[in-house]
Amino acid sequence: MQISVTVNGAVHTNDVEPRVLLTDYLRRILGLTGTHMGCDTTSCGVCTVLLDGTPVKSCTVFAVQANGRSITTVEGLRQDGALSAVQRGFKQEHGLQCGFCTPAMMLVGTALLERNPDPSEDDVRWAISGNLCRCTGYMNIIKAIQWAANERRTAEGLPEQRTVSLDQPQEVTA
Amino acid sequence: MTTTAEPPSLSTPESIGGIGHSRRRVEDDRFVQGAGHYVDDIVLPGMLYMAILRAPMAHAKIVSIDTTEAAALPGVVAVVTGDLLAQHKLAWMPTLSGDTEAVLATDKVRFQGQEVAAVVAEDPYVAWDALDLIDVTYEQLTPVVTPQQALAPGAPLIRDDKEGQTDNRCYSWESGDKAATDAAFAQADVVVSLDTHYPRSHPSPLETCGCVADVNPATGQATIYMTSQAPHVHRTLFAIVAGLPEQNIRIVSPDIGGGFGNKVPIYPGYVVATAASLLIGRPVKWVETRTENLISTGFARDYHMHGELALTRDGKMLGLRVNMVSDNGAFMADAQPTKFRAGLFHIVTGSYDLPAAHVVTEGAYTNKAPGGVAYRCSFRVTEASYLIERLVQNAAYELGIDPAELRLRNFIKPEQFPYTSATGFVYDSGNYGVGLQKALDTVGYDELRNEQQRARADGRLIGIGIASFTEVVGAGNHKDFDIAGIKMFDSAELRVHPTGKAILKLGVKSQGQGHETTFAQIVANELGIPAGDITVQEGDTDNTPYGLGTYASRSTPVGGAATAVIARKLRDKAKLVAAHLLEAAPEDLDWEPGRFHVRGAPDRSVTIQDVAFAAYTNPPEGVEAGLEGVHYYDPPNMTYPFGSYVVVVEIDPQTGQWHVRRMVALDDCGVRINPMIVEGQIHGGLTEGYAMSSMQFITFDEDGNCIGSNFMDYLIPTAWETPRFELLETVTPSPHHPIGAKGIGESATVGSPAAYVNAVIDALAHLGVRNIDMPVTPARVWAALQAVSSGSGRG
Numbered sequence: 001m002q003i004s005v006t007v008n009g010a011v012h013t014n015d016v017e018p019r020v021l022l023t024d025y026l027r028r029i030l031g032l033t034g035t036h037m038g039c040d041t042t043s044c045g046v047c048t049v050l051l052d053g054t055p056v057k058s059c060t061v062f063a064v065q066a067n068g069r070s071i072t073t074v075e076g077l078r079q080d081g082a083l084s085a086v087q088r089g090f091k092q093e094h095g096l097q098c099g100f101c102t103p104a105m106m107l108v109g110t111a112l113l114e115r116n117p118d119p120s121e122d123d124v125r126w127a128i129s130g131n132l133c134r135c136t137g138y139m140n141i142i143k144a145i146q147w148a149a150n151e152r153r154t155a156e157g158l159p160e161q162r163t164v165s166l167d168q169p170q171e172v173t174a
Numbered sequence: 175m176t177t178t179a180e181p182p183s184l185s186t187p188e189s190i191g192g193i194g195h196s197r198r199r200v201e202d203d204r205f206v207q208g209a210g211h212y213v214d215d216i217v218l219p220g221m222l223y224m225a226i227l228r229a230p231m232a233h234a235k236i237v238s239i240d241t242t243e244a245a246a247l248p249g250v251v252a253v254v255t256g257d258l259l260a261q262h263k264l265a266w267m268p269t270l271s272g273d274t275e276a277v278l279a280t281d282k283v284r285f286q287g288q289e290v291a292a293v294v295a296e297d298p299y300v301a302w303d304a305l306d307l308i309d310v311t312y313e314q315l316t317p318v319v320t321p322q323q324a325l326a327p328g329a330p331l332i333r334d335d336k337e338g339q340t341d342n343r344c345y346s347w348e349s350g351d352k353a354a355t356d357a358a359f360a361q362a363d364v365v366v367s368l369d370t371h372y373p374r375s376h377p378s379p380l381e382t383c384g385c386v387a388d389v390n391p392a393t394g395q396a397t398i399y400m401t402s403q404a405p406h407v408h409r410t411l412f413a414i415v416a417g418l419p420e421q422n423i424r425i426v427s428p429d430i431g432g433g434f435g436n437k438v439p440i441y442p443g444y445v446v447a448t449a450a451s452l453l454i455g456r457p458v459k460w461v462e463t464r465t466e467n468l469i470s471t472g473f474a475r476d477y478h479m480h481g482e483l484a485l486t487r488d489g490k491m492l493g494l495r496v497n498m499v500s501d502n503g504a505f506m507a508d509a510q511p512t513k514f515r516a517g518l519f520h521i522v523t524g525s526y527d528l529p530a531a532h533v534v535t536e537g538a539y540t541n542k543a544p545g546g547v548a549y550r551c552s553f554r555v556t557e558a559s560y561l562i563e564r565l566v567q568n569a570a571y572e573l574g575i576d577p578a579e580l581r582l583r584n585f586i587k588p589e590q591f592p593y594t595s596a597t598g599f600v601y602d603s604g605n606y607g608v609g610l611q612k613a614l615d616t617v618g619y620d621e622l623r624n625e626q627q628r629a630r631a632d633g634r635l636i637g638i639g640i641a642s643f644t645e646v647v648g649a650g651n652h653k654d655f656d657i658a659g660i661k662m663f664d665s666a667e668l669r670v671h672p673t674g675k676a677i678l679k680l681g682v683k684s685q686g687q688g689h690e691t692t693f694a695q696i697v698a699n700e701l702g703i704p705a706g707d708i709t710v711q712e713g714d715t716d717n718t719p720y721g722l723g724t725y726a727s728r729s730t731p732v733g734g735a736a737t738a739v740i741a742r743k744l745r746d747k748a749k750l751v752a753a754h755l756l757e758a759a760p761e762d763l764d765w766e767p768g769r770f771h772v773r774g775a776p777d778r779s780v781t782i783q784d785v786a787f788a789a790y791t792n793p794p795e796g797v798e799a800g801l802e803g804v805h806y807y808d809p810p811n812m813t814y815p816f817g818s819y820v821v822v823v824e825i826d827p828q829t830g831q832w833h834v835r836r837m838v839a840l841d842d843c844g845v846r847i848n849p850m851i852v853e854g855q856i857h858g859g860l861t862e863g864y865a866m867s868s869m870q871f872i873t874f875d876e877d878g879n880c881i882g883s884n885f886m887d888y889l890i891p892t893a894w895e896t897p898r899f900e901l902l903e904t905v906t907p908s909p910h911h912p913i914g915a916k917g918i919g920e921s922a923t924v925g926s927p928a929a930y931v932n933a934v935i936d937a938l939a940h941l942g943v944r945n946i947d948m949p950v951t952p953a954r955v956w957a958a959l960q961a962v963s964s965g966s967g968r969g
Contacts, residue, residue, distance in 0.1 A: 019299065033215035034208020036431070038380045039464035043885030046380050074208030083206065091202040094854050098686030099205030100380045100431030106206065121898075129894040132885070134380055134432045135686050137857030138893040 003067040007032070008076025016063045022056075023047045025063035026073060034074035034103045038132070045131030048104035049073050055108050057130070074103030077110065085151035086110050086144070095144030097135030104131050109145040117158070118149060177588070177605035177906040179612070181846060185699060186767045191706065192699030193913060196850035199691045200706075201684075210429040214461045216386045216399050222251055224447050224460040225301035227291040227308050228470065229283035232319070232541040232878025233330070234312035236282055236290070244293055244307040249300035253308065254292040254450055256280035264449050266335075267415045270407070270439060270509035270658050273344070274336070275544060277442045282315065284332055284504035285543050286880055287469035289442040294450045294458055317878035318342065321478060321501040321538035332504060332539045344506050344537040347515035349597045355532035358493030362484035366569040371947045372557045373871040374476040374501070374542075376468055376888065377549040379685070381431020383441055383471055384461030387448040391455035395422050398448055402427040402713075403437040403683055404509075404723025407657055409715045411440055416448065427713035433685035434862075435547040438509045438725050439472050468888055469880045472508065473542075473872055474549030476501040477557040481522075483565045489575045491584045493530040494596070496522050496561065500537045505544035509725070510553065511655045511662070517553030518646050520597040524562035525606050525644045525816060526584045531596035541878045550862055550923040552647040552726035563641040563928035564935075564945075571939050576623075577932070578614055581642050582607050592909075599646055601814045603906050605842070610642050610818040612902055613840040617820045630940060635825040636835075637937025642818040643925035647917040648731025652808045657722060664728065665719035666736035667804040668697060668744060672790040674783030676703055680712040681721010682733035687919060688851045689729065693737055695847050696913065700741035701748075702768025702782050719804050727815070727917035730847065731908075736807035738912035743803050748785045751801075754794035755780045813908045813916035817841040819860075819929035825937045830956030832934050834864070834897035839926070842904045844916035852918050853901055859922025860899050865891050866923075867930035871949050938962070 004013045007030060014029055026032045026049065035058060038046035042060040049058045050072040077084050086109045089095065096102040105128060112119055112127040119127065124142045133141060153159070186192030204210055241253040256278035259265040265280050279290050291308050295301035318324045318332060324342035333339045359365060385400040396418055402408050405425040413420035430437060447460040462471070482495040498519065502508075510517055516535035523531050537546075548554055566584075570577035585606040586593045593601040622638050629636045649655040650662035665681035678697055680689065694708035712718055721733065745765065752770035753760040756778055763770045771779035780788075789801040822836040839860055846852045869889040872882040882888040907914025927948065934950050935943060941962040946954050 017299070024298075027214075028217075031217075032208070033212075034210075036212070036381070037214065038382070038431075039885045041464065041884050041886060044380055044464070044890075074206075078207070087206040090206050091198055094199065094850050096202060096205055097688065097854060097858065098379070098381070098430060098432040099201070099210045100212065102205050102210075103208045125893040129892040132380060132890050132892060134378070134434065134862070134890070135858045136854060137859075137861035137899065138896050139857050139899060140854060142893070 001064055003064055005066045006070040008072060018062065018064050020063045022058035022061040022063050022066055026058065032073050032075050036100055036103065038100070046101050046104050048107055048131060050107050050111055053111065053114065055111050072107065074106060077106060084110065085148040086113070089144040089148035089151065093140050093144040093147050095136065095141045101131060101133045105133065105141055109148065112145065113149055113152060117153060119146065177608055177904050179904055181849065181905055186702065190698050190702055190704050190767055192695055192767065193845065193847050195695065195848065197691055197695060197705060197848055199688050201688065201690045212381055212429050212431055213384045213386060213399050213401050218386060218388055218457040221386065221457040221459055222294050222296060222454065223298035223301050224292050224294045224450060224458050225298065225305055226289050226443060226466065227305045228466070229279065229286055229288040229290055231283070231312065231314060232286045232317040233315040234283050235315060236279060237311040237313050239291060240309040241291065244304040247300065247304045247307060249296045250293055250304045251296065252294045252450060252454055254278065254294065254446055259449060262449065264416065264445060267440065267445055268411065268658065269505060269507040271506050272512060273506035275505040275507050277445045281335060285541050286878055287466070287543060292446045292450065294454065317541045319540060319542065319874055319876060319878045321499045321540060324538040324540050332541060342539040344502050344539050345515040346536040348534045349520035350532040351530060351596065352532045354530040355493045355495055358530040359484045359495065362492050363487040364485045364572055365482055366565060366572050367480065367482040368565050368568055368945060369480050370561065370564060370945055372475040372477040372479065372560055373948055374873070375474050375549060375866050375870050376872050377434035377436035377474060377547065378468060378888070378890065379432025379434055379436055382462045382464060382467040383437060383443065385444045385447050386457055386459045387451040388457040389448065389451040396448065397424045397426065398444070399426045399428060400444055401430055401437045403433045403685060403725050405683060405713055405715050406681060406720045407660055407722060408440055410660065411658060412448070415445060424716045427683050430685035434550045435474060435725055436472050437685065438547055439507050439545065441471055464885060465883045468872065469883045470543050472545035472547035473503070474547050475557060476546065479557065479561050481561045481565045483569050485569055485573065487573070489573050489580050489583050491526050491528050494523055494528050496533045498535045500535065500546060501540050501542065502537045502546045503540055503542040503544040506537065506546070507544035508546040509657050511649065511657070513654055514553065517548060519554040519558045521555055521599055521646045522558035522562050523595050523597060524559060525586060525642050527586045527590065528596050533597060542874060548726060550859060550920045552645060552920060555645050556924045559643040559924045560928045563643060564932065567640065567932045567935065568944050577640055578610065578619060581610060581640065600811055601644065602811055602908050602910060604644065604814060604816050605904065605906050606642055606816060609816065609840045609842055609904050612904065613818045613820045613838050616900065616902055617822065617836055617838045619820070622822060633827065635827055635937040637823045637825070637933040637935065639821040639929045639931065639933025639936050640818065641925050641929035641932060644814055644816040645921055645924050646812045646814055647727035647920065648809055648813045649726055649728055650809055651811065660722065662722050663806050663808045664721040664732035664736050665804060665806045666733060666740045667719045668740045668802065670744060670786045670801040672787050674703060674786040675707045678708055678710045678737060679718040680710065680733050681719050682724040682729040683713045684724060687724065687729060687855070688848065692847045692851055693734065696734055696737045697741050700738055701745055727919045730915045731813045731911060731917045732807055732809055734915055735809060735912045736805045739807055740803050740805035743805065744801055748782060748801060750794060750797050751785045751789050752780050755784065755788055810910045813844065813911060815843040815916040815918060815921050817921055817925055819925050821929045821933040823933040823937060825934065825955060827959060830952035830959060832955060836900065837897045838900045838902065839922060840902040840904065841918065841921055842906050843918040843921060844907045844911065845905060845914040847915060855918050856901055856922045857899055859920060860926050861891060861896050862923045863926025864897060864930055867927045867948050867950055869949050869951065
């Protein structure tokens with residue numbers, strides 16, 4: 001079946017079997033290996049990509065379902081030739097260790113900041129709750145996304161983020 | 175060794191970035207761009223894909239395997255069975271703990287999920303299709319699902335393949351002094367006992383296991399890209415298993431998506447893919463699914479433990495007695511030093527000055543997945559730490575002494591180090607009381623106890639759990655520690671180039687620990703070369719010195735020590751070159767980070783970069799040219815990180831749901847090379863401790879079917895459940911480690927489960943509850959509450 005998919009701004013036309021998963025299409029046919037496969041049951045989220053700007057788990061989407069639509073993978077996160085605020089935030093706040101969940105986490109973080117430029121700790125926890133991480137315990141991922149939110153707000157001349165520091169001994173409401 | 179509340183002052187400026195700097199990670203640049211290079215990202219010309227057919231039942235005789243239809247499917251290149259492997263003497267392989275394991279089953283299957291056949295095809299989807307076309311006839315045998323069943327008289331023999339094996343015992347081993355312990359118990363006023371099961375858990379790194387095997391039929395050269403925490407040991411085992419000349423085998427462990435012990439063993443899939451590549455003459459990729467990872471690769475724990483602690487009425491600990499039975503599954507396929515059959519479980523005396531202890535352990539084969547890997551743990555320290563910390567907490571209730579106070583009274587005192595424990599460990603350094611007190615002060619312990627009392631009066635359930643753990647990490651020395659006979663040293667090769675830039679090559683292998691960043695900092699600290707000028711390489715056996723790999727928190731204690739020592743050796747040589755350049759005697763030179771100067775004349779100096787250049791362009795007479803070297807470090811002792819964790823929980827009495835209000839974690843891992851990375855490691859470990867205590871476990875039905883074979887049944891905490899952590903530190907350097915570091919990767923996984931569980935038990939202690947086995951699910955808490963309210967006694 002012939003499909004035409006816009007991936008990171010470039011249009012790709014391919015003949016694929018209807019059963020091919022979007023993850024496999026991206027990884028094996030397009031060679032975009034930044035999207036990972038972790039559980040093949042929609043549970044771990046390391047295969048997350050943005051489909052028309054919305055995070056989806058690409059192990060549970062057929063490639064043919066992406067026909068005519070637009071996909072962003074980690075390879076498309078750079079902006080104007082430089083790392084995006086979210087990418088820089090993950091390095092700055094030590095939001096990754098083995099790096100396997102990182103592309104998905106950054107895509108979810110990017111989508112979150114598009115709809116909520118000033119997320120609270122709970123906002124971030126909820127947004128990334130479909131994505132597992134075995135290394136970090138999530139705290140530094142939350143800090144990374146909030147760091148990026150601040151960067152973006154500063155770039156736009158908005159005030160500093162309202163969110164309190166995670167280092168304060170404050171009880172979790174989650 | 176003195177303990178400090180704050181880290182020592184920095185010995186290098188940020189421009190050099192030595193020890194103590196929270197340097198941002200160099201590996202992140204590729205990871206945040208999706209340019210990490212994991213095994214499944216590797217594509218080679220002509221590469222084929224392999225899928226494995228697995229046993230649908232736990233214990234069954236294989237009557238026949240018909241592969242005709244599968245082999246005929248278009249796109250299928252080969253179907254591999256155990257009989258085919260047996261023709262090449264590859265149907266069985268040795269494990270890293272001296273047992274044997276089936277590669278593909280030939281006689282019978284011994285656990286659900288065992289490897290039975292493999293299909294190699296042009297396309298992975300076709301390989302999976304073909305598995306459905308293999309027809310296996312089984313004759314079901316009685317499954318043996320628990321170690322109690324396995325060790326009962328008359329139990330079906332699981333390992334009938336092993337000559338001389340007449341029952342399901344896989345080892346028995348003891349430690350300590352029985353007579354002294356019996357005498358201590360005879361004097362005791364109080365004996366507290368606890369039976370608890372540390373349940374079967376699975377490390378489940380988000381990247382599953384896999385390989386790309388590329389055997390070149392023309393040259394006989396085998397390159398195997400593999401998810402390996404120990405590539406050098408794996409190369410040697412491959413040479414032994416496959417009979418290939420070791421110089422023709424190259425194991426490459428690329429970026430690894432988490433390991434946690436799961437990627438220490440050699441799995442049948444690696445061997446089958448290599449054999450298939452050898453026979454077919456094309457590269458073969460095998461990457462397991464999550465279900466395959468959970469049902470067949472190295473699980474962890476599954477220790478059935480009985481502990482007894484003897485005390486005087488006023489709370490002096492006299493002795494400890496432990497009986498433990500481990501469920502090892504169908505093959506003993508963990509990695510274990512030959513000398514210690516239950517790993518380092520005998521560190522079970524923990525942080526306490528216990529004059530007598532006796533530990534008896536026994537392992538059983540069962541019809542369950544093989545392994546028993548140390549999941550983020552140094553050879554079973556996790557189970558030991560859990561047992562003693564649970565026992566101590568229960569002893570406090572029995573004696574009516576506050577649990578913190580009981581610990582403070584019995585800690586090994588700072589002046590007792592080095593301390594020889596009743597089971598034979600020599601603790602290098604520690605200062606337990608200061609750490610616990612700091613954690614208690616931070617959490618506001620006394621006020622919390624008051625709040626707990628008030629809450630109880632209102633029918634609310636608040637609990638405060640403590641765990642004051644001591645780990646033993648960083649194996650060897652070589653006399654006591656080996657893996658499959660290979661002594662546990664580790665190595666570092668440092669090459670300082672003429673322009674003053676350097677490459678460091680290591681025998682260990684990061685799976686996310688940040689070695690490329692931290693090991694460069696060690697060199698920067700010793701040689702004054704900026705960390706950014708030092709590249710760290712590891713994982714490629716053709717390109718790195720031999721080492722035992724990364725697990726058991728051994729990279730910093732052993733590989734880090736090797737790095738510091740080789741850097742110091744090169745600095746000694748650099749001094750000779752510097753003396754030559756400065757026309758001074760070497761003994762008249764002083765070192766400051768990055769520079770030698772003539773004593774008393776700081777202007778007469780040369781930089782390390784000048785010296786490096788001269789080492790190649792202008793070496794002094796009688797000194798070998800170059801500035802390169804390799805060191806193999808054999809540690810004089812293990813290191814003993816420690817800490818105190820305090821958890822505050824509140825339980826909903828209606829549902830049994832518990833919620834972590836505070837998690838205060840004080841860790842002392844000696845000198846911290848990169849505090850940011852250390853804290854990241856602690857966060858991860860505290861999360862895995864929370865996971866094991868609250869939700870993570872692999873269980874089986876009575877037929878040996880694995881319940882927990884995917885992430886919908888095997889629960890891993892998300893960001894929503896995971897508590898927020900508050901970290902504290904003290905610094906008590908290891909006296910025998912070149913930079914005073916101890917290792918931190920596993921402390922929090924080792925120490926925290928008992929803290930979480932103790933907190934839940936503490937909330938229920940006034941009702942008489944003394945134990946709920948992990949995972950402490952809401953259902954189990956609710957059941958314990960029901961039991962006490964219906965008057966049926968202790969849970």
